[in-house]
Amino acid sequence: MQQSFLDFGLKPAVQCGLLRCSFFIPSGIQAKALPFIIKEENIILQDHSGSGKTTLLAIAVNHVVNPAENCLQAVLLSPTKELAQQTAVLIERIGSKYVCLRCSVCHGAVQVKGAAHVWSGTPGKILQQFSNTGTMSANTVRLLVIDEIDEMLSAGLEKQVSRICRIMPETCQVVVVSATASMSGMESLHDFLRRDMHFITTGSTEAYWHAGIQHYRVEVPEEKWKLSAVFDIFSRYLVRSQCIIFTNESKKADWLEKKISLRGFEVQGIHGGKPQDKRVAAIDKFRSGTTNVLVATDVASRGLDIPGVVLVINFDVPLKPSIYVHRVGRCGRFGRRGIGITIITKENKLQLQQIEQFLKIRIRSLPAELVEKNPL
Structure with a gap:
């Protein structure tokens, strides 16, 4: 019982x-x-x-x-x-x-x-x-x-x-x-x-997440094509739920927030260089659903618990496996379904392989047919 x-x-x-x-x-x-x-x-x-x-x-x-x-x-x-x-x-x-x-x-x-x-x-x-x-x-x-x-x-x-x-x-x-x-x-x-x-x-200490979270990668020829990949994911996923995009740098987070906003998406950004009151206000807007896209550095990868987050995009490959765990762990909270997508160039392949080996997971290429069958 x-x-x-x-x-x-x-x-x-x-x-x-x-x-x-x-x-x-x-x-x-x-x-x-x-x-x-x-x-x-x-x-x-x-x-x-x-x-x-x-x-x-x-x-x-x-x-x-x-x-x-x-x-x-x-x-x-x-x-x-x-x-x-x-x-x-x-x-x-x-x-x-x-x-x-x-x-x-x-x-x-x-x-x-x-x-x-x-x-x-x-x-x-x-x-x-x-x-x-x-x-x-x-x-x-x-x-x-x-x-x-x-x-x-x-x-x-x-x-x-x-x-x-x-x-x-x-x-x-x-x-x-x-x-x-x-x-x-x-x-x-x-x-x-x-x-x-x-x-x-609750079991094996290697159980970093539940089975409801899926892990994918999108490969692009060069760094400059990453932004196009984000918008391609948005257009195919039709982001009706909430999405967090992680970067490794504060300046890149600001740049990405501006580019996404110019495309007409409701977006907020947070990183360590922003004043605390603005970071709190951004998270409050995201939590309330006023905005459905949050661009962040790893200040948001720990403990941010928002049930509506279904999609996490790693715009930059995480620097450590533990960071990957906490980023992707922002989706699929409390047993819900979630998807983590990491955008990589050929320079990042080894980093991603190391994450796969350490966490004992497989990060597959994102299939177009899966996106079409499972819009967010």
Whole structure:
């Protein structure tokens, strides 16, 4: 018999919040992890993109927080501002009405005003916030969440995360999350967490995504033909759903956004060089469906959870297999169908082969007949 969120012993207020958000049936990783979270166990979660890990974290925070206590009780670390913002939105979506918690996003030079129950931010900004308020404010923290730990380590944030772990009280529960790596093999992780951790996965640690995502490539003679390939995909797919196009460079993202806009498409662009308010506004327009095309660098490849995204186009071949996982993982969320298309020149063939070998997938040429049979 299939379980519902009502079967795990979550606090009644959290259950009401989930029902209000139309969350009824847990995903595989949610069902396996919730009993450990409720028992306040320290856990490491690994599952593919789109499996519901961010929602699980939001549920965990709402279950742990006691709104009657006017103090900091949970801290969430994310590798990007966008993921920190999105996680905070989901936490409040579940908990604002019934749990009545307050979640603050730590970003820029802004200091959190008033007593928030939850801080969500990047490691550097969380450390800055503790510097502003004093590390004594960490004494009441019951839950520390480290999201996308593989990205944290590859981005050189290990020392910052380690400092935050040392600030936390020994009684603090720790939840660590990854989509692309087997945490059991990261010996250094146990060193700075200073805790015994349970490793939880839904199956093979090589299951980077579900079977509903298809992987294709489009070969062009030269770099200058990539834009034509994008419009060819658009014309044949007739993009009625939402599409994200990834590039490796901010300047190229701006150029591509302008070219797509000139063709009459509703498009938004985000990259690290844009002010935070413009990045947030762009994602809000895309999330609401006001625009159906988002051009982005990898600031959007982590944690962006928009159910309407069916198509991801890699305008540039990702620099690492893990980046490919997170880009293509923006489509086909929570078991839905999705398609990832990578545009390559002859110079990129070896890169793509390396991605195929590492991820144990085959990225086939995009057949015209498939496009005609399966318009988006």
